[in-house]
Amino acid sequence: MSDIILETRDLTKHYGGVHALEGANFTLRKGEHVAIMGDNGAGKSTFVRQITGVEQRTRGEVIFDGKPVNFAGPLDAREAGIETVFQTLALADALDVPDNLFLGREKTKFDWLGPFRILDYKSMRNDTLAALTKTGVKIPNIRNTIQNMSGGQRQCVAIARTATFHSKLTIMDEPTAALGVQETAQVENIIRTLKEQGEPLILISHNMRQVFDLVDRIVVFRRGRICANLRKEDTDGQDVVAYITGAKTQPEYADAA
């Protein structure tokens, strides 16, 4: 078996006249942590949405765990083993924290009741407290609804959700954008734990320090195209910025210039 967990070939997405993603060739090895960087609007989230089936791609292939896949929706992607923290968080505003954490995979009893099986509230509540502690967030009352939470509290709930379940691949789209100093540190610890456990990760981030602290490799997007693929050892912050701004382009990605 190959050691490549995810590969995209010529992955492309156009929205009407907007070419948001163009011919992305990307590979991720098992156990590898890769960062995606790039300007606002460079196509990073679009890339994630094509892989996870949130949208249907214009063309190209996605090969996950050795098989070509074409997820009809994020549910399929999750069932195949991809856990994602979306930039838009995907939380149900009127529900409380445990409900959100277990959304779509509630713990239940009497499973023979099918859609009417009974929820195991108590056990979900306990697991929630444990999961939140990992992210270090402070929430006065986890039975409060999400709409009453601060921006950072929401983001922590979304991350706790992903971190609670094992997966073959984790994708995080700007997971610490709204987080405070302490919470950011905690989330970075979560990511380090994934690394130790050998779980592969795609991290989208604008935070240079964080990227250099956490990942093995940096892929740079510009105007919908990949323009650089850099091993951490071979580059530094200045160099990455040069790729992001278009001052530099790697020869193999020349058409992105």
Add this chain to the structure above:
Amino acid sequence: MSDIILETRDLTKHYGGVHALEGANFTLRKGEHVAIMGDNGAGKSTFVRQITGVEQRTRGEVIFDGKPVNFAGPLDAREAGIETVFQTLALADALDVPDNLFLGREKTKFDWLGPFRILDYKSMRNDTLAALTKTGVKIPNIRNTIQNMSGGQRQCVAIARTATFHSKLTIMDEPTAALGVQETAQVENIIRTLKEQGEPLILISHNMRQVFDLVDRIVVFRRGRICANLRKEDTDGQDVVAYITGAKTQPEYADAA
């Protein structure tokens, strides 16, 4: 006339059992740039919402430009001269960029027509291009609707909106959270320009570097209370983190411990 543009006395907000903001005494001088820092859920955005009339406070006073104020809504606050970039951005998803930039203060012709006065689309479009250039954001088509924009593009639109209009006080709640490296630099330039023009600013940010680059003074919130008020010259990153995490508390704010 005093040189204090904004003062709050005992400003407090409770949501049911959640004490989100408790007895905040805060002052801002004309021309001064102040940062508010603190953990997620510390009450920073709540503080902003009480000042700008988005919510009605539980108790306390707000004195703006020498007069006690009690804004019924953000419209009042803006008319009084407070421009705000909210953490939730406040953009109309189905409208395009110029529409959003001029939302609530459209340029019009034939003003005697009252609510039926005619929109001056052309001039708004031109001004929009100019305003966006200031933020350095790349948007392929400004006539695209906001819902089709990336997270960072949205944030830039919200900032451009605030930066386009002169005001007595500007408040920005985590304005660069979703921004890329270049866009962040541009927004920081906008803030510097405000400083040069002597316009006062409250900046909420989790970014230590940014805060130390831009502001004169740092106020730290913890669990709904102010726990430190630090002149930039008298402190450093480590020190601020100590206040945020609760390792330190200034003596005058001892009850926040």
Add this chain to the structure above:
Amino acid sequence: ENIGVSMALFDDNFLTVLRNGIQNFADDMSDVDVQIEDAQNDVAKQLDQINNFIASGVDAIIVNPVDTSATQAMTAAAEAAGVPLVYVNRQPINVDTLPDNQAFVASNEIESGTLETFEICKNLRAAGKGGGARAYVMMGELSNQAAVQRTKDVHDILGTDMCNFITIVDEQTANWSRDEAQDLMTNWLSAGEPFDAVIANNDEMAIGAIQAMKAAGIDMASVQVGGVDATQDALAAMAGGDLDVTVFQNAAGQGSGALNAALKLARGEDVDQKVYIPFELVTPANLGDYFSKN
């Protein structure tokens, strides 16, 4: 005495005349109070209204049934509570098994459509069209029994030897409404089919048809138009030479008759259990007799 009245619906021309008949008659008596409810064409609401009357302890109840097949349940409810009950205007399905303290004052819808259609048939013959004539039929609301019955009457008459020279071009509902009838007639006209008569289930629709035909420049003398109800608007249209046939139903008479029966039953007196008020044909010939009736 306190009398509860449940009308099938309020916003109906004919039933309004009937309702006002009851109200005026009651107002003329010193110690009679009527409380009139609107069942809004809902059988279930009507049954509930009867139960509410019972809970409030009225002395007798008058019902103008929404659905004459739904009267069994109403009879049972009133009987169980020992409250007298009188049906008005529409003949209840259980008319032959009514308990002693119940009665009805009603008309038989079989007559209305029959009188109307037969008169039109005669007129067409007299106009020399006995060799073949074509008619459009406008129906009332399809869920309404008067509409169903009157339409059936049309078919029955046109099935007789005397009138089977008339064929129906098309038959559609205009929901008792003048407005819908105008549109329906105009739509029919745009097909360009020749026709000699419009037979409508009520006057409002007949008037709508007339308005549409006049707007299209059709000579009203060349078309027979019939309705039912003999409303003031219809009588005016007949006086103007546009409407040819309508059928009068004595609304005020039915109303006062029902109230009388209810009062007698409440006082324990004997009444005729079935009072039957016939429909009357109205044509330009006897038009004058009806101007002040409805």
Add this chain to the structure above:
Amino acid sequence: MADTTHGTGGLTFDKSKRAWPNEINVFGALVLIVLIFEGLGFALMGQSFLFDSNGRFDSIFNEQRLRIIILQVAIIGIIAIGSTQVIILGGIDLSPGSIVGVTAMVAMSFAQVAEVNGYPNPKALFGPAFMDLPVIVPIVVAILCGLAAGLVNGLLIAYTRIPPFIATLGMMVAARGAAKWWSKGQPISFPTDSYAAIGAGMKPVIWFVLLAILFHFILKFTIYGKHTYAIGSNEDAARMSGISVDRHKVLVYTIAGILAAFAAVVLSSKNLTAQAGMGVMYELDAIAMTVIGGVSLSGGRGSIVGTVLGALIFGVIISGFTFLRLDAYYQEMVKGVIIVGAVVLDQWRQRRSAARM
């Protein structure tokens, strides 16, 4: 509820200040309205509204009044149990009234007796082979009707993504047409005794209460309920979290259809007849009950308990009007005002309690 403060990061939460459950507000409105009628009753009629003021009953209450208050809303209440779920889901259903109409017609056709008072049934629709059938036949037929209609609603809404307002408006028009077409507008009457027993006396109330309890439990404690709330709260989020939103929607609308069909059975049994116009506007009353009961039209919030209280408010109002001998014209005008008033009151209480410290 567990004894923890439900907080993380060492934060505490002052539980005594928690906002009231919304149902308490609705209950308050109900009590208020009853008191108003009591007051007006004594002032205007010299009588009590709910109590037995002239010794007609053995108990201290006017039992007939209590019974009719709930009886007259029980059937629409059954529909409202479905509407509640649809609205929590973030949808709307305009079709139950018409589903009632067509289902009543179809079911009743399989519930007719062969002979009435020794004569053949004058309203017979089918031949003798289809008469005097066991009661299970019309019930199954009705459930199938409701299931089919609800399923079509659900499939349209889930898979073509047209707004529920439109899908169910289409069903409302089409099903009413089908009701009229079934017997060409003729009412269908004279059901078997066993069919007549389903909705006799206070039975409709029993069905309503049983169904309310059942669905209260289902909404609060099963995965079906949780997903209903989750989808209503944020459909995209529910989808991204891996809930099979489309399948769930189909299920909820189908259940609403079945409940409407069951209401049709009870209704036609109670009235001993079925006619094509049955159930007109019931959907609006059901929605009004639901919203008066505190279910949010934007989805994600509400409960069956609220809806039951909303139904009672309706029942009290209708009976109160008759009690006060209010003219029917004014009744409608006042009913409009009360629908609005009840919701305004509820919103106002909610906002006040949110603003409380």
Add this chain to the structure above:
Amino acid sequence: MADTTHGTGGLTFDKSKRAWPNEINVFGALVLIVLIFEGLGFALMGQSFLFDSNGRFDSIFNEQRLRIIILQVAIIGIIAIGSTQVIILGGIDLSPGSIVGVTAMVAMSFAQVAEVNGYPNPKALFGPAFMDLPVIVPIVVAILCGLAAGLVNGLLIAYTRIPPFIATLGMMVAARGAAKWWSKGQPISFPTDSYAAIGAGMKPVIWFVLLAILFHFILKFTIYGKHTYAIGSNEDAARMSGISVDRHKVLVYTIAGILAAFAAVVLSSKNLTAQAGMGVMYELDAIAMTVIGGVSLSGGRGSIVGTVLGALIFGVIISGFTFLRLDAYYQEMVKGVIIVGAVVLDQWRQRRSAARM
């Protein structure tokens, strides 16, 4: 449109690939439906639907058909112009049908003639002092009725924050009650000639078209329009951006009320009578036209042009059915299907064109 690529940061935008305006899709649906009726017409009736197949007219078209297609939807179309604005605002209005009812009654009471055929007006409601009044009186009275009803809707929705569905449902019930109460259910007939002229012949169409053009312009080019779209798109954002959302809502609902009142004038004039039951269900037809025309029920999107096309689709369908002599039962069933079908078609086209490269 300007010639720039509307991009910043040196980005370009491929304008040729821009999605079709939605109205084109609706227009496509209209053409499709017409073609279906043409096809069926030739197959079943041996006649053309829109063309003059038996030489009755001077032109190549069946002029009567063209006229009735638009005439029969013109009055509801006037209401739909209001519904369009309310729906773009993110609201819904269930009251216009009842506003039509009450306004027609009230306005007509001030438009009666004293004498009919030489006899005193048999339907006279007021004394002679209020008869034979100049036509401006009933018109002003009508506008005031509509304004009042719309204002109440708007104030309730804006300031008590109850859902529009409920506020306008209350108005729907209350205004219908008022319509019945006004003359105790008596129809009011025999208007003056000048009143009768307002809705005579093709006048309703002229009013509809004029109002459609006016409001198309207002929605596209004035601040009123922009704020309507903005509030419908994101009410909170509109509020935070400093739009006086509440005042604007009041304005929009008031305009919808006035349009309904004007429709009542045209309707009662066209019919030469006013009845308490007038306008029942018009609101649903108006909403259906609007949504078929591509206005999104979630607000922020749509146009008057779409609504006009939606109204035409309705008109074509009604005429087409009569043309094919489809039984009324089937008509209703098929109408339900078409309401749904038109919207499904539109959504499908939109999604396909969004998915196009």
